[in-house]
Amino acid sequence: MSGFFAPFAANCEAFGETRRRGGAAVRAPVGTVRAVRVQLFVTCLVDLLYPKVGERTVALLERLGCDVAFPAGQTCCGQPALNSGYPEQARRVADRFLDTFAASSDPVVAPFGSCVHMVRHGYERLYADDPGRLAVAREVGGRTHSLPGFVVEVLGREEVGGRYPGEAGTPVAYHHECHMLRGLGEAAPPLSLLGGVQGCTLVETERADQCCGFGGTFALKLAQVSTAMADEKLDRAIAAGARAIVSTDVGCLMHLDGRARRRGLDLEVHHLVDLLEPEGSL
Amino acid sequence: MSHRVLHPPRAEPAPAITVNLHRAAGNWAAKRAGARQLVDWEAWREEARRVRADAVAHLPELIERLEERVRAAGGEVHHAATAEEAAAIIVGLCGARGASSVAKAKSMTAEEIGLNEALELAGVEAVETDLGEYIVQQLGDRPSHILAPAVHLSAAQVAELFGRLSGEAFDPEDTAALVAYARGVLRERFLTADVGITGVNMAVAQTGSLVLIESEGNIRLSASLPRTHIALMGIEKVVRDWTGAAHLMQMLPLASHGRPAAASTSVVTGPARDGDDGPGELHVVLLDAGRSAVRGTDLEEALQCIRCGACLYACPVYRQVGGHAYGSSYSGPIGAVITPALERSSPETAQLPWMSSLCGACAEACPVKIPLDDQLVTLRAAAQARDPHRGEAALFEAWARLWSRPAGYRATARTAGKALGPLWRKAARASGEGWTARAPFPFDGWTSTRDVRSPAGEPFHERWRKRRG
Numbered sequence: 001m002s003g004f005f006a007p008f009a010a011n012c013e014a015f016g017e018t019r020r021r022g023g024a025a026v027r028a029p030v031g032t033v034r035a036v037r038v039q040l041f042v043t044c045l046v047d048l049l050y051p052k053v054g055e056r057t058v059a060l061l062e063r064l065g066c067d068v069a070f071p072a073g074q075t076c077c078g079q080p081a082l083n084s085g086y087p088e089q090a091r092r093v094a095d096r097f098l099d100t101f102a103a104s105s106d107p108v109v110a111p112f113g114s115c116v117h118m119v120r121h122g123y124e125r126l127y128a129d130d131p132g133r134l135a136v137a138r139e140v141g142g143r144t145h146s147l148p149g150f151v152v153e154v155l156g157r158e159e160v161g162g163r164y165p166g167e168a169g170t171p172v173a174y175h176h177e178c179h180m181l182r183g184l185g186e187a188a189p190p191l192s193l194l195g196g197v198q199g200c201t202l203v204e205t206e207r208a209d210q211c212c213g214f215g216g217t218f219a220l221k222l223a224q225v226s227t228a229m230a231d232e233k234l235d236r237a238i239a240a241g242a243r244a245i246v247s248t249d250v251g252c253l254m255h256l257d258g259r260a261r262r263r264g265l266d267l268e269v270h271h272l273v274d275l276l277e278p279e280g281s282l
Numbered sequence: 283m284s285h286r287v288l289h290p291p292r293a294e295p296a297p298a299i300t301v302n303l304h305r306a307a308g309n310w311a312a313k314r315a316g317a318r319q320l321v322d323w324e325a326w327r328e329e330a331r332r333v334r335a336d337a338v339a340h341l342p343e344l345i346e347r348l349e350e351r352v353r354a355a356g357g358e359v360h361h362a363a364t365a366e367e368a369a370a371i372i373v374g375l376c377g378a379r380g381a382s383s384v385a386k387a388k389s390m391t392a393e394e395i396g397l398n399e400a401l402e403l404a405g406v407e408a409v410e411t412d413l414g415e416y417i418v419q420q421l422g423d424r425p426s427h428i429l430a431p432a433v434h435l436s437a438a439q440v441a442e443l444f445g446r447l448s449g450e451a452f453d454p455e456d457t458a459a460l461v462a463y464a465r466g467v468l469r470e471r472f473l474t475a476d477v478g479i480t481g482v483n484m485a486v487a488q489t490g491s492l493v494l495i496e497s498e499g500n501i502r503l504s505a506s507l508p509r510t511h512i513a514l515m516g517i518e519k520v521v522r523d524w525t526g527a528a529h530l531m532q533m534l535p536l537a538s539h540g541r542p543a544a545a546s547t548s549v550v551t552g553p554a555r556d557g558d559d560g561p562g563e564l565h566v567v568l569l570d571a572g573r574s575a576v577r578g579t580d581l582e583e584a585l586q587c588i589r590c591g592a593c594l595y596a597c598p599v600y601r602q603v604g605g606h607a608y609g610s611s612y613s614g615p616i617g618a619v620i621t622p623a624l625e626r627s628s629p630e631t632a633q634l635p636w637m638s639s640l641c642g643a644c645a646e647a648c649p650v651k652i653p654l655d656d657q658l659v660t661l662r663a664a665a666q667a668r669d670p671h672r673g674e675a676a677l678f679e680a681w682a683r684l685w686s687r688p689a690g691y692r693a694t695a696r697t698a699g700k701a702l703g704p705l706w707r708k709a710a711r712a713s714g715e716g717w718t719a720r721a722p723f724p725f726d727g728w729t730s731t732r733d734v735r736s737p738a739g740e741p742f743h744e745r746w747r748k749r750r751g
Contacts, residue, residue: 054742085662089682215639228295258732
């Protein structure tokens with residue numbers, strides 16, 4: 001595995017001060033040839049509905065030389081309750097998140113940008129009246145990263161290879177997850193990783209930055225509006241010639257895939273990490 | 283079933299208007315991209331935010347100064363604590379002048395106080411002089427956008443209306459002919475109106491000046507041709523000085539249309555002086571209607587709004603449902619914030635904050651950096667606290683109890699995966715591996731239009747425990 005460490009160590013030095021963003025400072029072990037320890041926050045939707053996305057995340061991080069721990073006490077970040085108007089209930093679940101991930105100072109990585117946005121931004125609101133807890137939330141939030149953000153901006157790996165798990169040459173549309181794009185300001189990292197994938201071509205879609213209509217409980221409460229938004233997204237992808245949609249938010253993916261299936265569309269839907277597996281391993 | 287437990291707001295896509303809104307929003311997105319090439323957008327936003335935040339922070343003192351300077355320039359100032367008071371003041375001013383018709387320029391604040399209805403009750407004909415307002419008024423419709431009242435209509439609908447009104451046939455493609463017809467009708471009305479009523483884009487405390495920004499020229503005519511000019515403004519529209527006002531005078535059209543100057547900008551400082559043309563009287567009506575009460579709360583930044591309409595165009599929910607679905611004067615994300623913020627006790631408007639997927643496009647588009655998505659979340663909590671929805675509250679309480687403990691969380695996962703899984707599959711027709719077409723409550727709202735992932739038989743944490751634990 002040492003082959004992965006040498007470029008990593010070099011990149012860590014390049015990383016320095018300039019590649020930090022959103023208060024996400026991580027002290028990389030510059031110059032040391034030692035595995036980077038990370039804590040996986042798998043997130044509840046990945047855990048319960050897309051466990052393979054969790055396994056592929058572990059596989060990728062390990063391939064990049066990380067020593068991955070999975071703290072057993074984790075449950076959910078609390079976002080569904082906060083966004084539905086139940087901050088008190090959200091806080092109890094967020095307490096669980098902080099208790100779990102404050103125990104170690106290692107970076108926390110999640111294959112779901114929206115949950116990272118919740119930890120970095122939503123916790124500011126949840127703990128606004130509790131300075132002690134807020135300090136913990138900021139410390140943990142500062143080292144909590146989306147998977148693409150961690151790989152590209154912290155590990156300094158702009159591409160990690162990978163092969164599209166379907167027909168070679170498939171035209172792929174990338175769907176920007178709102179909270180990663182606008183919340184974390186991470187437009188570039190997922191596209192950077194996608195650029196290293198063999199076997200598919202990225203197609204530009206009109207207004208790729210637009211919400212797909214998932215929005216958590218919004219998808220249940222305003223189901224018709226939410227579905228009309230999904231249709232707009234799917235129709236634009238098809239109009240652009242795409243045969244697949246790739247994103248990093250399994251909520252968006254379940255929403256778009258579920259709608260595409262209901263409509264009988266010839267469109268595959270994948271998490272980005274599905275494409276980052278080396279050839280033949282999927 | 284879920285519609286009762288999850289208490290959704292009532293809103294459905296409106297395909298008939300969506301096509302018009304998409305066209306308008308697409309135009310806006312292209313213009314916005316252009317605006318960002320013209321100026322250092324983020325620095326300009328920050329400066330605009332600073333100007334507006336300063337005004338909101340010092341509102342009482344700036345309003346006092348504004349009042350003093352307006353009076354010094356020969357104008358009169360009226361204070362209205364409520365919408366009803368404001369309407370009564372304006373109706374009274376019209377009545378005292380024996381006005382039978384007023385020329386009304388587009389004003390969302392007039393919409394907020396129900397001015398047209400109040401004037402009609404008093405027997406005063408209110409003539410909308412804005413093209414879009416005129417169209418919706420003739421249709422017996424209401425504005426659906428802060429800046430573009432008729433954005434939900436197509437050219438064909440307008441051609442049909444004008445044909446009906448004039449007895450002539452109009453080609454929907456011939457925009458020039460449509461505009462020429464409307465101009466002909468509207469110009470005549472300025473000359474016969476006794477009073478002109480306008481809104482105000484900003485009021486400059488430094489000199490007591492009102493700034494009126496527009497694209498058609500009807501506001502300038504409404505403010506200059508009739509003998510009396512009544513200007514209605516929310517108190518938050520004040521700004522400290524001309525340095526700040528000058529920035530906003532560029533920022534507003536940039537945010538709305540992608541251009542740093544509006545087609546027409548008028549500055550009104552007092553009534554016409556001796557020997558000048560113009561109204562002999564100027565009345566400024568300062569409307570509070572809940573605004574003072576929002577100051578100092580966690581929604582205060584909403585008072586920074588300059589009514590540019592950018593968040594409406596940016597909002598994918600607004601584009602699907604249209605402005606009327608909000609059932610309030612102000613629609614879109616800012617409407618979903620400002621309406622319940624101003625009317626804190628209304629059960630109807632308390633539902634508006636759910637008209638959002640919280641995608642953040644509104645906050646990103648806002649030229650004065652109002653954290654609209656955060657405020658929608660704040661208002662959701664306020665609505666739940668004031669008027670708890672028992673079923674939903676019980677679900678989230680149970681969820682918090684279970685998911686704040688790893689054992690409870692894992693028990694949920696086991697139940698979902700092993701016990702519920704077969705039930706889901708039993709109720710479902712096959713929809714591909716791992717997918718279900720019909721899910722039990724509370725996910726049935728989802729499966730009305732979409733298939734859903736079945737819970738994994740073995741969640742990730744189980745797999746990890748077996749393999750590595």
